[in-house]
Amino acid sequence: MLSGHDVVEICNDKWKTYEFLRSNNIGTPKTYKNLDSLHQALDNGEINFPIVIKPRWGMASMGIYMADDMKELEVFYNKSLKEIGSSYLKYESAITPDEMIIFQEKLKGQEYGLDVINDLEGNFVKCIPKSKLEMRAGETDLGQVVASKPFDGLAARLSELFRHEVILSVDCFDCSDELKVIEMNCRISGHYPLSHLAGINLPAQIIEWLEGKPTNSRYFEYTEGLYITKDLVPRIIEYKKP
Template sequence: MNLLLTSAGRRGYLVNYFKEALGDGGEVHVANSVNSTAMMYGDKSVITPLIYDENYIPFLKNYCLVNHIEAIIPLFDIDLPILTNNIKVFKDIGVNVIVSNKEIINICNDKWETYKFLITNDFQTPKTFLKVSDALNAIEQGNINFPLIIKPRWGMGSISIFDADNSNELEVLFEKVKKDIQDSLLLYESNQENQLSVLIQEKLSGQEYGLDIINDLNGKYMNTIVKKKYAMRSGETDIAETSKDEALELVGKSLATFTNHIGNLDVDAFVVDGVSYILEMNARIGGGYPFSHYAGVNLPKAIVSWLKQEKVDPAILKAKIGVIGYKDIQIIGEDPVSSMQKYEEAIPL
């Protein structure tokens, strides 16, 4: 079985996890639109057209045919809507795309849709607004207070996220985020509603958690792994501890039931005075997953088994409690000749 991880970026650890899950039973191919560190870990790697390029899907389709790929696993938010719209294209050539349906991807990628989904289904979430005037009215009525968070509606990581401590900062930073969006890769999705592309959100003060909510490839709920966050860097968790929290586990199970997502749903949550709030949802393996993996969870192995129609031992989707993980920074390199040879061999004919 050969797998293709798309938009892998710097997630070399995920490449290794899938290589370990496959063992001698196949290859892990790594794709990215620019040269990246994760590509150095793949059995084969390839540079693709940009995600929004009209040649992106034809390129991936041809690559899958030439390299006998059986499943595509996207690792980047922007990749998800493109691939979910083309599930049938790949299914027709015998390739599974491990991605949730179009509706769930839209809810997760669009933070305003996330907010509406959570409110509609009775989940607690920070009060959120699309207009400065609405936020200021809420302050006047005593419903929220400064500071407020300003961020892109279709955002990721920590791109253009600011705190506003007063109305002047709110208005200035709101316009700044709008401009930043137009100068970044967030431009494409934000063009759906360019004048409503910025969110203003209540800032919570409490303990932050990350949830890995795991469903199988049919959308059946399997487990929720709770991680207490101790440090963040550039929108990703730097230090975290696996925790036992029945309230958050119930939230995870409820979200899985409402979404019927595929694979992992990466969720950011806050607990404030004993109340669990959901901030954001990402319908993919997120940057916090390594902490679950380090504590004994093996989602890549489960995915490989599900693809093979094999039974999965529930134990491999459970984490040891109290395991603290730390992300590290290291320099890696590759011989230029062998590196180029690997990439050239991976390019489809």
């Protein structure tokens, strides 16, 4: 299940994500797409350290660093470029060879991952939010499934704007005065398993949608307050006699 080309393009390109959110008056961190604009913003006092350095076309938290001063900014910027060049990120990054990295203000607050569910016609169905407590390789390793009410307005707004199919994964921060979105992906993400273990059954609903059946509300009932972890379990994969 995949959303339209325009939705995918906005989600894949973190600069376009920023422009989309700003143009629709949705909270998002201050973002700059090159060093010149960042240095100007620093000189003007628009932004202060610490600054988040991340690949514009990134995933799995590759090449992301936090700079506390100008010296670290230079070192981590070059390190991020090297990581892009030595990984599969280099392919999409080649679309913007002079602007492979973006710079963002560091947000203060609790981070959340939202599963924004639409039906196959792009109608809003449900928002399932999880607090992100521990991360590993860009995925939520430990989180708590929480009530949807504080996030329903943002979720419904994104649903209306995108009209995406099935699922939009949204990373956001609760910055006390407003929710600020940092990234979006129109696919099942690393924090969906928490939703599933809490009671959500999106795969079953997708099958019924494809069979022409209506939305079944019981597939979207979940238990609030659960702490869920994606354990790594050691196991033997092969035995060779000494």
